[in-house]
Amino acid sequence: MAKVESFTLDHTKVKAPYVRLITEEKGKIGDLISNYDLRLVQPNENAIPTAGLHTIEHLLAGLLRDRLDGVIDCSPFGCRTGFHLITWGEHSTTDVAVALKGALEDIANKIEWKDVQGTDIYSCGNYRDHSLFSAKEWAKKILAEGISDDAFERNVI
Numbered sequence: 067m068a069k070v071e072s073f074t075l076d077h078t079k080v081k082a083p084y085v086r087l088i089t090e091e092k093g094k095i096g097d098l099i100s101n102y103d104l105r106l107v108q109p110n111e112n113a114i115p116t117a118g119l120h121t122i123e124h125l126l127a128g129l130l131r132d133r134l135d136g137v138i139d140c141s142p143f144g145c146r147t148g149f150h151l152i153t154w155g156e157h158s159t160t161d162v163a164v165a166l167k168g169a170l171e172d173i174a175n176k177i178e179w180k181d182v183q184g185t186d187i188y189s190c191g192n193y194r195d196h197s198l199f200s201a202k203e204w205a206k207k208i209l210a211e212g213i214s215d216d217a218f219e220r221n222v223i
């Protein structure tokens with residue numbers, strides 16, 4: 067089976083919340099795609115409950131696109147400790163962390179239920195499993211701890 071970089075990361079050595087560049091992938095005609103680890107909570111110590119994580123997912127989809135060029139996808143890890151962010155081109159982890167911080171600040175302070183996209187039976191695969199309350203509480207916790215642009219040293223932006 068193919069070796070996957072994410073599974074070679076020592077999850078006991080990281081210090082969440084952080085942004086980490088996982089890989090840069092070059093296409094055949096030179097296009098560049100970057101894959102980031104947006105780690106919101108400490109692995110094996112915490113996990114965001116699915117309803118809150120699901121609502122954060124729906125919100126980051128729009129809020130990160132507002133702040134960062136070339137966003138392709140932002141999807142939750144199965145372990146519920148964070149998200150993969152895939153983008154066209156290169157961004158520094160500092161720029162990604164600043165965008166993530168701004169998005170979480172909006173979730174914590176500005177977003178109302180009417181602002182959440184995709185919360186009905188037509189536009190979501192599990193529309194009953196959302197919690198904006200949980201999303202806001204976890205966003206506040208992550209912001210209070212600060213987002214580092216380095217996975218191993220706390221360098222809070």
Ligand SMILES: [Zn+2]
Pocket residue numbers: 120124184189190191192193
């Ligand atoms: Zn959904």
